[in-house]
Structure formats: C-alpha cells, structure tokens
Amino acid sequence: MTHEYRSHNCGELEAKNVGDQVRLSGWVHRIRDHGGLLFIDLRDHHGLIQCVVEPDESEFSKAENIHAEWVVRINGPVVARSDETINKDLPTGHIEVRIEQLEVLSKSEELPLPIFGEPDYPEDTRLKYRFLDLRRETIHGNIVKRSKIISSMRNRMVEQGFMEYQTPILTASSPEGARDFLVPSRVHPGKFYALPQAPQQFKQLIMMAGFDRYFQIAPCFRDEDARADRSPGEFYQLDIEMSFVTQEDVFEAVEPMLLGLFEEFGGKQVAKDFPKIPFDEAFRKYGTDKPDLRNPLIMADVSEHFRGGGFGIFAGILDKDEKNAIWAIPAPSGGSRAFCDRMNGWAQKEEKQPGLAYIFFKEGKGSGPVAKNIGEERTMALRDQLGLKDGDAVFFAAGDPKDFAEFAGRARVRVGEKLELTDKDKFAFCWIVDFPMFEWDEENKKIDFSHNPFSMPQGGLDVLTNAKSDEELLDIKAYQYDIVCNGIELSSGAIRNHLPEIMYKAFDIAGYGKEVLEDKFGGMLRALQYGAPPHGGIAPGVDRIVMLLCDEPNIREVTMFPMNQQAEDLLMGAPDNVGPEQLRELHIRLNLPKTKGEGA
Numbered sequence: 285m286t287h288e289y290r291s292h293n294c295g296e297l298e299a300k301n302v303g304d305q306v307r308l309s310g311w312v313h314r315i316r317d318h319g320g321l322l323f324i325d326l327r328d329h330h331g332l333i334q335c336v337v338e339p340d341e342s343e344f345s346k347a348e349n350i351h352a353e354w355v356v357r358i359n360g361p362v363v364a365r366s367d368e369t370i371n372k373d374l375p376t377g378h379i380e381v382r383i384e385q386l387e388v389l390s391k392s393e394e395l396p397l398p399i400f401g402e403p404d405y406p407e408d409t410r411l412k413y414r415f416l417d418l419r420r421e422t423i424h425g426n427i428v429k430r431s432k433i434i435s436s437m438r439n440r441m442v443e444q445g446f447m448e449y450q451t452p453i454l455t456a457s458s459p460e461g462a463r464d465f466l467v468p469s470r471v472h473p474g475k476f477y478a479l480p481q482a483p484q485q486f487k488q489l490i491m492m493a494g495f496d497r498y499f500q501i502a503p504c505f506r507d508e509d510a511r512a513d514r515s516p517g518e519f520y521q522l523d524i525e526m527s528f529v530t531q532e533d534v535f536e537a538v539e540p541m542l543l544g545l546f547e548e549f550g551g552k553q554v555a556k557d558f559p560k561i562p563f564d565e566a567f568r569k570y571g572t573d574k575p576d577l578r579n580p581l582i583m584a585d586v587s588e589h590f591r592g593g594g595f596g597i598f599a600g601i602l603d604k605d606e607k608n609a610i611w612a613i614p615a616p617s618g619g620s621r622a623f624c625d626r627m628n629g630w631a632q633k634e635e636k637q638p639g640l641a642y643i644f645f646k647e648g649k650g651s652g653p654v655a656k657n658i659g660e661e662r663t664m665a666l667r668d669q670l671g672l673k674d675g676d677a678v679f680f681a682a683g684d685p686k687d688f689a690e691f692a693g694r695a696r697v698r699v700g701e702k703l704e705l706t707d708k709d710k711f712a713f714c715w716i717v718d719f720p721m722f723e724w725d726e727e728n729k730k731i732d733f734s735h736n737p738f739s740m741p742q743g744g745l746d747v748l749t750n751a752k753s754d755e756e757l758l759d760i761k762a763y764q765y766d767i768v769c770n771g772i773e774l775s776s777g778a779i780r781n782h783l784p785e786i787m788y789k790a791f792d793i794a795g796y797g798k799e800v801l802e803d804k805f806g807g808m809l810r811a812l813q814y815g816a817p818p819h820g821g822i823a824p825g826v827d828r829i830v831m832l833l834c835d836e837p838n839i840r841e842v843t844m845f846p847m848n849q850q851a852e853d854l855l856m857g858a859p860d861n862v863g864p865e866q867l868r869e870l871h872i873r874l875n876l877p878k879t880k881g882e883g884a
Contacts, residue, residue: 287307289307289309289357289389290307290308290309290357291305291306291307291308292306292307292308293308293328293329293330293331294308294310294326294327294328294330294331294332294333294376295328295330295331295332295333295375295376296330296331297333297362297376297379297381298375298376298378298379299364299378299379301362301379302362302363302364302379303361303362304361304362305359305360305361306359306360306361306362306381307357307358307359308326308328308333308335308357308358308381309328309355309356309357309358309389310326310327310328310355310356311326311327311328311353311354311355311399311419312324312325312326312327312350312351312352312353312354312355312356313325313326313327313332313352313399313400314352314400315347315350315351315352320338320339321336321337321338321339322336322337322338322339322344322347322348323335323336324336324337324347324350324356324358324383326356326358326381327419329424331375331376332374332376333376333379333380333381334365334371334374334376334377334380334381335358335360335380335381335382335383336380336381336382336383337382337383337386341383341384343383343384343385343386346386346388347383347386350386350388351391351392352392352395352398352399352400353392353395353399353416353419354388354390354391354392355388355389355390355391355392356386356387356388356389357385357386357387357389358381358383358385358386359383359384359385359386360381360382360383360384360385361381361382361384362379362380362381363379363380363381363382364378364379365377365378365379365380395416396409396412396413396416397409397410397413397416397417399416399419399420402420402421402422405417407840407848407849408848408854411846411847411848411853411854411855412854412855413855414844414845414854414855415855418844422841423841426830426834426836426841426842427842427844429549429830429833429834430830430834430842432549433545433549433826433829433830433833434501434826436544436545436548436549437501437522437541437545437826438501440540440541440544440545441499441522441524441541444497444537444540444541445496445497446497446498446499446524447495447497447498447499448498448499448500448501449490449495449498449500450500451480451483451486451487451490451500451502452480452486453479453480453503454467454477454478454479455477455478455479455480455486456477456478456804457476457478457804458478458481458485458804458805462481462506462507462508463506463507463508464478464479464481464505464506464507465478465479465505465506465507465517466478466479467479468870468871468872469870470869470870470871473871474871479505480502480504480505481504481505481506482502482504482521482523482823483500483502483504483523484736484738485738485805485807485808487500487523487525487821488525488738488780488808488811488819489807489808489811490525491525491526491527491816491817491819492811492812492814492815492816492817492819493811495527496526496527496528497525497526497527498523498524498525498526498821499522499523499524499525500522500523501520501521501522501523501826502520502521502522502523502823503518503519503520504518504519504520504521505517505518506518506519507851509849509851510847510848510849510850510851513772513828513831513839514827514839515827515839515840515843515846515847516847516849516850516851517847517851519825519826519827519839520825520826520827521775521823521824521825521826522775522823522824522825522826522829523821523823524537524538524777524821524822524823524824525819525820525821526819526820526821527817527818527819528817528818528819529779529818529819529820530779530820531717531763531765531779531820533820534765534777534779534820534821534822535558535560535715535765538767538822538824539558539713542713542767542769542774542824542829543556543713545829545833546711546769546832546833549833550711550832550833551835552709552710552711553709553710553711554710554711555577555710555711555712555713558713558714558715558767559577559714559715560714560715560717561575561714561715561716561717562716562717562718563716563717563718563719563720563761564718566716567685567689567693568583568585568685568689569582569583570582570583570693570696571583571689571690571691571692571693571694571695571696572689572690572693572771573716573719573766573768573773574716574766574768574771574772574773575693575714575716575768575771576697576700576706576712576770576771577712577713577714577770578700578706578707578708578710578712578770578771579696579697579700579701579705579706580700580705581613581614581615581616581696581699581700581705582614583611583612583613583614583692583693583696584611584612584614584669584670585609585610585611585612586610586611586612586666586669586670586680587602587608587609587610589610589658589662589665589666589669590602590610590658590662593657593658593659593662594657594658594659595654595657595658596657597641597682598610598641598680598682601682601683605684607684607685608682608683608684609682609683609684609685610680610681610682611680611681611682611685611688611689611692612666612670612678612679612680613678613679613680613681613692613695613696613699614670614671614672614676614677614678615627615676615677615678615679615699615703616672616676616703616705617675617676617703617705618644618676618677618699618702618703619644619645619646619674619675619676619677620644620677621644621651621652623644623677623702623703624642624644624652624677624679626702627640627642627679627695627698627699627702628640628642630698631691631695635691635694635695637691640679640680640681640695641653641654641679641680641682642654642677642678642679642680643655643663643666643667643677643678644676644677644678645667645672645673645674645675645676645677646674646675647674648674649663649664650663650664650666650667654680666678679695679699681695697771711769711770711832712769712770713767713768713769714767714768715765715766715767715768716765716766716768717764717765718742718761718762718764719734719735719761719762719764719765719766720734720735720758720759720760720761720762721733721734721735721739721741721742721757721760721761721762721764721790722734722757722758722760722793722794723758724754724758730794730795731754731757731758731793731794731795732794732795733790733794735762735764735776735778736762736764736776736778737790737791737794738778738780738781738787738808739762739763739764739778739779739780739781740762740763740778740779740780740781740782740786741760741761741762741763741781741786741790742760742761742762742763743760744783744786745783745785745786745789747760748760748786748789748790748793749789757793762778763778763779763820764776764777764778765777765778765822767822767824769832770832772828772831772832773828774824774825774828774829775822775823775824775825776822776823777820777821777822777823778820778821779818779819779820780818780819780820780821782812782816782817782818782819783812783816784809784812784813787801787805787808787809787812788801827839827842827843830842
C-alpha cells in the first residue's frame with residue numbers, strides 16, 4: 285500500500301479480496317453499535333463498505349468519537365462476513381474490513397440536513413447546502429448518470445458523422461423568443477452583450493460556412509420563470525444542424541440516437557416507432573401538442589350526435605357558432621357514477637370549469653342526464669362511434685375547440701391515470717409536424733411568428749405572397765417539428781429558410797421592418813446572400829432527457845447546482861449587489877423600483 289489515502293475505492297472490494305490488506309478513505313455514512321462491536325459504513329464516490337472494530341482493538345476508542353460525515357482513512361484486512369450477516373443488496377455485502385488503523389482526515393460540524401436515509405427537506409436548505417445534498421445516494425447517482433448520458437450522446441453523434449463545434453457565449457440581443465440576460469460592455473459604454481438563448485444563428489452560420497454536420501452540448505440562457513421541467517436562467521441542449529437535408533433526414537439522424545440512448549439508460553420498454561402527428565391533429569385527438577402516447581385514449585368530435593338534439597346546452601352551443609364543437613373523452617372501465625362524479629368535481633374545483641358532462645354505460649344502455657336528454661338512439665350511436673361497451677364511460681367538452689382543447693387534454697390525462705390506462709413502464713416518442721408558421725397575437729392585435737422565425741414555410745415565397753387575408757396567412761404551415769416523449773417536449777426544430785427574399789417577406793408579415801431585420805440579424809442576412817445551403821436542425825433538451833431517464837419529476841434532481849424557483853443561487857449568493865466602483869466602470873446607474881412605504 286504505497287498510496288497515501290487508498291489502495292482501493294469503497295465500491296470495488298468483493299469476496300476475492302478476502303485476506304488482502306487494504307487502505308480506504310471516505311465519509312462516515314453511518315455508525316452502529318452492536319453489542320460492543322462498532323460498525324462504520326464508509327462511503328466514497330464509488331460505493332459503500334462496512335468496516336468493523338472490536339472493543340479490545342487499539343482504535344476502538346478513536347472510532348467511538350467519530351461522527352457522521354467525518355472524513356477518515358482506514359487500514360485493515362478484508363474478511364468474509366458470516367452467512368447470516370451477508371447483505372445481498374450491497375455490492376460489497378459479502379465482505380467487511382477489520383479496522384486496524386483509523387485516522388481522521390477532517391471533521392464535520394453538525395449537519396443542516398441528513399445524508400443517511402435521504403428524508404425530504406425544504407428546497408432552500410437543500411440548495412444552500414447543495415454540496416451536502418449531492419452526497420445523498422439518489423441525487424449523486426443521478427448526476428453520475430447524467431455524465432454518462434451526455435458521454436453517450438457525444439459518441440452517438442460522432443458515430444453518425446457529426447462534429448462538435450463551440451459557439452460564442454457573449455453575443456447580440458435578438459427580438460424573438462424569451463427575455464435575454466444582458467451583460468454590460470465596459471469598453472463600449474451604453475452597449476450590452478446578451479447571453480445566447482440558443483446558438484440558433486451561429487449554428488446556421490456554421491452551415492453557411494461550409495461545415496456539414498454540427499452538434500454541441502450547448503449552454504442556453506433565458507430569463508424565464510422556473511417550472512418542473514425547466515430550470516430558471518440556464519439549461520443545456522444537444523444542439524444539432526445539418527446541411528442539404530429534408531425534414532425526414534433530420535428525423536433519421538435523431539431517432540436512432542434517442543432510441544439507443546433510452547434503451548441504454550431508461551430501464552423500461554422503448555417504443556421503436558416515432559409516429560408523425562400533424563399539429564392540428566394532435567390538438568383534435570389529444571388536446572395538446574405534447575401528447576403522452578402511453579395513454580391510449582383518443583378524443584373524438586361527436587357534435588353530430590347533439591346537433592338539434594334534446595340536450596339543450598350542447599345543442600345551443602353548436603347553434604351559436606359554426607366553429608363550436610362537442611368533443612368526447614372516452615373512459616374505458618370508468619363506467620360508474622362515483623368515478624364520473626369525481627371527474628366532474630375535479631373539473632369544477634381544480635380546473636374552474638362549469639362541470640364535465642358524462643354518460644356511463646351499463647346493462648346495454650347509457651345512464652346519466654346527458655343520455656336521458658338525447659335519447660337511446662343517439663346514445664347508442666355515440667357509444668358505437670367511440671367503441672365503448674358496458675362498464676365504460678365518456679366525458680364531454682363543448683364550445684370553441686381553441687378555448688377548451690387544453691382542458692379536454694388534461695381531462696384525458698387524468699382519466700388515463702385514474703383508470704390506470706397509462707403505461708408507466710415504457711417510453712413513447714412522437715413527432716409533432718406541420719406547425720403553423722404564424723399565430724394571432726391577441727395582445728398586440730397582429731400576426732406574429734408562432735414557433736421559429738427562421739423556418740421555411742411550406743410552399744416557399746409563393747405561399748407568403750399569395751395569401752390574401754389574415755386567415756390565409758394563419759393557415760400557412762412551416763417545416764417545423766417537435767419531438768415529444770411521454771408528454772414532455774424534448775425539442776423543437778425546423779428546416780431553415782435559406783433564401784433572403786423569403787426571410788424579408790416572413791418578417792414583414794410578422795411586423796418586423798427591413799431595418800429591424802438588418803439591424804438584429806445582419807450577420808445572418810449577409811451569409812444568406814453569399815450562397816446558403818438548404819439546412820435544418822433540432823436541439824433536444826439535455827436536462828429533460830436526463831430527467832426522464834432518471835425517472836425524476838423535477839429538473840432540480842438531475843442538475844448539479846440548480847437555482848431555486850425565484851432564480852436565486854442560494855449556495856453562491858447570486859444574484860448579488862455590486863459596489864459603486866464596478867457600476868461606474870461599466871457606466872451604469874441604478875434606477876431601482878421603490879419599495880413599499882417609500883411613497884409614489
């Protein structure tokens with residue numbers, strides 16, 4: 285044993301090492317006193333091993349005085365455990381180390397949160413003491429798995445002929461997307477850099493510079509509020525761009541990478557098909573552009589069964605506006621009044637809806653107020669359309685689909701979960717395609733981009749110039765697509781617009797004049813004017829992929845040093861105040877909002 289701290293790590297010793305003299309270093313995970321014998325579970329990055337010292341050993345008194353999370357070094361022989369003390373749940377559970385020498389390398393103060401047992405603790409405590417939180421087995425394993433997943437991503441991309449290039453972190457602010465994080469320039473007073481929301485323009489410029497297949501594990505910065513599947517401030521994505529490709533070429537590059545990644549790390553069945561669902565169809569069938577295909581339920585338009593019928597509320601809704609419709613959410617095995625009433629209560633209390641009308645089927649007929657009002661013939665026709673039977677139920681959403689589709693989608697999700705129809709033991713992917721190029725901005729009463737302003741419209745320049753009305757513009761589809769897994773959007777992507785005349789026209793439609801385009805996207809425009817290849821790409825979110833593969837509900841559990849919900853780094857104390865000298869150097873004067881009590 286020549287190394288000062290260890291001959292082995294705590295996770296690698298096994299039965300074949302019995303008789304070896306070893307040196308181990310690590311953290312004291314737990315101390316147990318069993319009738320005079322003192323057991324110390326020693327932990328390092330690699331694993332955990334049991335060490336033992338008897339009362340008549342010279343190091344016993346020293347071992348009695350150590351505490352959890354002290355860092356110690358232990359020398360001694362590896363011995364086999366007796367049959368009745370073997371721990372089959374521990375890789376090192378067949379052996380233990382007899383402590384002949386014990387040295388304290390550093391002590392720990394009283395812990396603000398426990399490591400052993402991993403009980404729930406307040407978020408603020410966990411984040412302030414993140415270095416302790418990361419010692420806990422589950423999150424430590426998540427971070428290690430994250431590293432392995434990213435390494436596998438890189439290998440899979442390189443195997444497909446992609447090369448990794450780095451793009452700038454300090455760049456220019458752009459008008460599209462989320463709010464930028466700004467960085468003041470010291471040498472250019474009054475001017476600011478922006479941290480990139482994504483390497484969008486740079487990766488397109490890489491294609492225009494003649495590189496063919498680019499990827500990067502790219503840091504991105506957006507001044508957005510936190511969500512369970514989105515960190516505030518910063519995140520990472522697998523940024524991809526390809527030259528001379530169609531939409532299908534992008535799909536063919538991404539699908540095997542994701543499939544292999546989820547098969548390698550997911551521990552669940554992975555559906556091998558990636559169905560392509562048009563955006564409009566996704567909303568009709570699932571009420572969302574992020575459908576969870578583990579849930580087999582598909583919604584249907586059942587308006588004709590209610591038109592002019594006996595259920596006056598629905599008939600009146602249909603008569604009021606030709607855009608209105610009645611959608612059905614089937615509920616196989618949900619055919620009881622108790623379940624239907626619970627769903628109705630959920631809609632009223634949690635969703636703030638007037639209610640959730642329903643029919644349930646038993647003894648060959650439909651039951652409930654809706655069935656009573658529309659009559660047996662229409663009820664049975666509706667049942668046949670949906671393929672339902674005795675013991676099943678159906679719920680209804682009514683009105684303008686653009687207003688109720690998302691609520692109906694959430695009802696579909698809830699039915700699938702409560703009736704245990706959603707297969708939790710698999711991963712199911714799909715592509716959402718044919719996104720609208722534009723959307724109506726109700727706040728500003730104008731047309732704006734709905735997705736990515738650099739996308740190629742389906743139909744090119746002709747479809748933009750030939751549109752005669754806002755309605756026709758809103759009908760234009762783009763070569764834009766999302767990849768979704770288990771109801772979580774992993775990425776957006778597009779075939780890019782590589783022709784300057786289309787870019788000018790598209791931005792003009794969205795209300796951005798030529799001068800704005802040239803000012804904010806001058807580099808891109810110049811590049812397009814010197815021979816740009818057709819190109820496209822995508823950028824799957826690394827954090828969301830890892831979250832799914834670790835089966836965690838929150839991105840915080842797979843991020844090394846996350847911020848809290850208020851975008852604060854409690855460990856390092858960011859954001860923080862800076863002194864007047866730094867502000868003067870940056871030519872900045874603060875204009876802070878008045879606090880309560882300071883007057884108007």
